[in-house]
Amino acid sequence: ATPPAPHAMPGEEAVDPYRVDPANVGAAPFTGDGMARAFGGQHGIRRIVDRFVRSNFADPRIGEIFANQDQVRLKRTLFEQFCYILAAGCTYTGRDMRSAHKNMGVQQGDMNRLVENLQRAMTAEKVPFAAQNRFLAKLAPMRGHIVER
Numbered sequence: 553a554t555p556p557a558p559h560a561m562p563g564e565e566a567v568d569p570y571r572v573d574p575a576n577v578g579a580a581p582f583t584g585d586g587m588a589r590a591f592g593g594q595h596g597i598r599r600i601v602d603r604f605v606r607s608n609f610a611d612p613r614i615g616e617i618f619a620n621q622d623q624v625r626l627k628r629t630l631f632e633q634f635c636y637i638l639a640a641g642c643t644y645t646g647r648d649m650r651s652a653h654k655n656m657g658v659q660q661g662d663m664n665r666l667v668e669n670l671q672r673a674m675t676a677e678k679v680p681f682a683a684q685n686r687f688l689a690k691l692a693p694m695r696g697h698i699v700e701r
């Protein structure tokens with residue numbers, strides 16, 4: 553059996569070994585604490601990520617891509633990624649965006665749908681629109697590593 557990846561939480565499935573590298577996160581963090589505050593700090597980010605991940609799994613349009621994937625791991629790694637980029641005091645230990653989404657067949661429409669789910673989660677957790685848009689602009693360039701054509 554493959555040993556669990558470092559940093560794995562109880563309940564996570566093992567993944568193929570990969571090099572843990574903070575650069576895997578795929579974006580430069582914001583400076584200052586303005587964005588972390590706008591997202592409600594680590595507690596707010598946790599709530600947004602949990603809501604966002606649940607909505608993607610439950611989504612009638614893209615839920616199929618998430619079916620049978622490890623929701624526990626995804627909640628942890630996405631939390632780390634968002635928290636790091638928002639400069640809320642975390643490091644990212646997950647895979648890089650290209651490897652994480654390899655051969656998944658993600659299309660632009662799937663990406664749009666996922667962004668809508670993220671917008672709903674941020675709005676539900678009262679993140680101001682200007683901060684939402686700044687964050688989405690950080691994630692947008694990852695598209696080229698995630699969407700397949």
Ligand code: HEM
Nearest residue numbers: 614617618621622629630633646647652662663666691694
């Ligand atoms: C900017 C947009 C996106 C970001 C920031 C993002 C971020 C991430 C992160 C951090 C992981 C976990 C990496 C790891 O396990 O080490 C992940 C995995 C995953 N992502 Fe995304 N993602 C994005 C877009 C998408 C889209 C559009 C889809 C499909 C509709 C998708 C489906 C998945 C799935 C199914 C996994 C689990 C893969 C696995 O466990 O093997 N992602 N993503």
